[in-house]
Amino acid sequence: MKIAVFASGTGSNFAAILESIQSKKIMNVEVVLLVSDRPKALVIQKARDERIPVFTFKANDFPNKQVYEEEILNELTQREVDFIVLAGYMRLLGPVLLQAYDGKIINVHPSLLPAFTGKDAIGQALDCGVKVTGVTVHYVDEGMDTGPIIDQRAVTIDPDETRETLIKKIQEQEHRLLPEVIQNLASRLTF
Numbered sequence: 001m002k003i004a005v006f007a008s009g010t011g012s013n014f015a016a017i018l019e020s021i022q023s024k025k026i027m028n029v030e031v032v033l034l035v036s037d038r039p040k041a042l043v044i045q046k047a048r049d050e051r052i053p054v055f056t057f058k059a060n061d062f063p064n065k066q067v068y069e070e071e072i073l074n075e076l077t078q079r080e081v082d083f084i085v086l087a088g089y090m091r092l093l094g095p096v097l098l099q100a101y102d103g104k105i106i107n108v109h110p111s112l113l114p115a116f117t118g119k120d121a122i123g124q125a126l127d128c129g130v131k132v133t134g135v136t137v138h139y140v141d142e143g144m145d146t147g148p149i150i151d152q153r154a155v156t157i158d159p160d161e162t163r164e165t166l167i168k169k170i171q172e173q174e175h176r177l178l179p180e181v182i183q184n185l186a187s188r189l190t191f
């Protein structure tokens, strides 16, 4: 299965996917493209270090989402991408990509959905005072963190928890769960 990872940030989940492929925890999966809407994002250097092709764009350079998604789709088609993984991609997908990859796009989100959608889910959980939060991997639809849930992991919020310690605990779970889900999907889906 050939996958493209979409990311806007530091790329720790991207790195976790690559590490799982290298250590053969994920089999029969190849990352053939990184797509990023932030040409200066740290994730891009990670891809270059691993010689993974990168496609970057700035949304503001295009008249609308349809036009830049058509460019992305062109890249995905040329590289025969089967499946898309959103790993900290900070944009909603539009109809061009959703229709072309119907049922073949997943996202990782740092909360137990449907709680705390959108930005800063970790801060939202701390502000609310919940005692348990977690990580969700779900299929992507046109909404914000709303598609069908594939799998989740709970993370306990301790009384002395800080933002930094909680981020670390959430990331540890993300870096395990996302590769696990990718492996499960790769072994079930045929392309």
Ligand code: GRF
Pocket: 007, 008, 009, 010, 011, 012, 013, 014, 043, 087, 088, 089, 108, 109, 110, 174
């Ligand atoms: C992760 O917490 C992910 O759940 C969220 O954005 C963050 C990306 O982190 N959607 P990284 O760039 O993979 O380190």
